[in-house]
Amino acid sequence: MSKLSxxxxxxxxxxxxxxxxxxxxxxxxxxxxxxxxxxxxxxxILNDKCLNNIGGYLTKxxxxxxxxxxxxxxxxxxxxxxxxxxxxxxxDGNVIVLALDGDxxxxxxxxxxIKKWLAAHPEDLSDENKALLxxxxxxxxxxxxxxxxxxxxxxIKCYACRASCPLCYCNRCIVEVNCPQxxxxxxxxxxxxxxxxxxVMHMAGRCVGCGACDRACPVHIxxxxxxxxxxxDIKEAFGVASGTGxxxxxxxxxxxxxxxxxxxx
Amino acid sequence: xxxxxxxxxxxxxxxxxxWCTYAGADLAGxxxxxxxxxxxxxxxxxxxxxxxMLLLKAFEEGADGxxxxxxxxxxxxxxxGNFHARRRWTVFRGLLDFMGIDVRRIHFTWVSAxxxxxxxxxxxxxxxxxRALGPYDEYKSIASNFEKEAAK
Ligand code: SF4
Ligand code: SF4
Numbered sequence: 001m002s003k004l005s006x007x008x009x010x011x012x013x014x015x016x017x018x019x020x021x022x023x024x025x026x027x028x029x030x031x032x033x034x035x036x037x038x039x040x041x042x043x044x045i046l047n048d049k050c051l052n053n054i055g056g057y058l059t060k061x062x063x064x065x066x067x068x069x070x071x072x073x074x075x076x077x078x079x080x081x082x083x084x085x086x087x088x089x090x091x092d093g094n095v096i097v098l099a100l101d102g103d104x105x106x107x108x109x110x111x112x113x114i115k116k117w118l119a120a121h122p123e124d125l126s127d128e129n130k131a132l133l134x135x136x137x138x139x140x141x142x143x144x145x146x147x148x149x150x151x152x153x154x155x156i157k158c159y160a161c162r163a164s165c166p167l168c169y170c171n172r173c174i175v176e177v178n179c180p181q182x183x184x185x186x187x188x189x190x191x192x193x194x195x196x197x198x199x200v201m202h203m204a205g206r207c208v209g210c211g212a213c214d215r216a217c218p219v220h221i222x223x224x225x226x227x228x229x230x231x232x233d234i235k236e237a238f239g240v241a242s243g244t245g246x247x248x249x250x251x252x253x254x255x256x257x258x259x260x261x262x263x264x265x
Numbered sequence: 266x267x268x269x270x271x272x273x274x275x276x277x278x279x280x281x282x283x284w285c286t287y288a289g290a291d292l293a294g295x296x297x298x299x300x301x302x303x304x305x306x307x308x309x310x311x312x313x314x315x316x317x318m319l320l321l322k323a324f325e326e327g328a329d330g331x332x333x334x335x336x337x338x339x340x341x342x343x344x345x346g347n348f349h350a351r352r353r354w355t356v357f358r359g360l361l362d363f364m365g366i367d368v369r370r371i372h373f374t375w376v377s378a379x380x381x382x383x384x385x386x387x388x389x390x391x392x393x394x395x396r397a398l399g400p401y402d403e404y405k406s407i408a409s410n411f412e413k414e415a416a417k
Pocket of ligand 2: 154155156157158159160161162216217218219220221223
């Protein structure tokens with residue numbers, strides 16, 4: 001048994017946690033694994049193929065009654081735990097994060113510890129994403145419009161981008177509001193674009209950059225570029241790094257009287 | 266489009282706050298200032314209330330340009346609605362631009378209740394700018410007939 005499995009099994013058998021959420025090997029890549037008994041933990045793995053953001057499960061109503069929960073965490077999952085706690089969706093101390101430091105298993109029980117670890121392990125944009133972003137930004141506005149409308153054309157409104165996002169936890173999403181119906185429910189370029197603008201705006205300052213939305217999209221719309229671009233704008237305008245559990249309030253629900261802009265006359 | 270840009274009368278929708286810009290526009294009227302008639306004013310309690318979706322809906326329904334205007338910073342009737350709005354527009358504008366939506370068609374201004382003349386100038390400038398840009402056919406073209414019919 002790996003050290004990770006041993007640790008998870010111990011937490012379960014001691015009764016420290018009622019549930020460990022992790023990953024195991026599936027037929028097509030890794031898949032989430034929910035361990036309620038010590039023996040369930042035997043197949044747990046944690047490596048760079050674990051790309052689903054399982055932090056999203058932490059806010060599911062089905063977990064109520066599980067007591068304390070442990071989650072095996074990549075950096076993206078850790079950022080998710082921090083952000084969800086800042087948004088009062090999780091209680092500091094109720095989630096135990098299990099991470100790997102080489103071969104060793106780290107157990108972090110508080111947001112402060114997780115934040116320290118994250119500060120010591122910053123994740124930069126991949127070179128591929130940087131290149132794509134600058135390529136798009138260098139295009140003319142018309143070309144960018146054509147690029148995105150072409151992408152939006154493909155959307156089938158499956159809402160997998162929403163389902164996969166750990167920060168999309170509203171009980172009632174704007175796309176289900178039909179009085180007034182802001183966004184038409186069928187898949188058509190305009191309403192697809194409106195859906196993405198809404199989804200992304202609602203992520204302002206909150207997106208942890210896990211890329212789950214992008215990977216979930218069955219028609220391969222490069223959704224990550226939207227949130228990456230917005231996070232860059234937010235960093236530049238307000239000096240706030242997106243998805244870092246800013247306790248001074250969310251970017252769009254807080255302000256500074258001397259916030260700078262150059263477009264209001 | 267058979268119209269040339271000289272003949273083209275842009276449709277402008279202005280989203281304004283009740284306390285400053287609406288009163289400013291009112292002052293422009295009572296002062297008998299003459300300004301372009303292309304603007305349709307929609308009054309809101311506060312710029313903080315102006316949801317970004319309203320702007321997109323205006324474009325969908327055929328607006329060629331939009332004005333968003335409210336109280337100057339520190340003058341908000343509700344103390345901070347305009348500060349929140351300012352952040353929202355900063356983020357929204359960046360996102361729209363990244364998606365290729367023409368942000369030159371959205372003019373953001375602060376107009377106080379005393380600035381009737383500024384309001385008249387803003388409208389005139391916006392109309393002239395949008396007239397130069399031409400109708401926003403690009404956006405209208407994706408608001409397809411199917412969507413229009415189904416929305417009826
Ligand atoms: S918007 Fe996408 S990248 Fe951002 S937190 Fe949600 S799933 Fe992750
Ligand atoms: S996952 Fe892709 S296809 Fe599905 S709703 Fe989101 S953008 Fe559209």
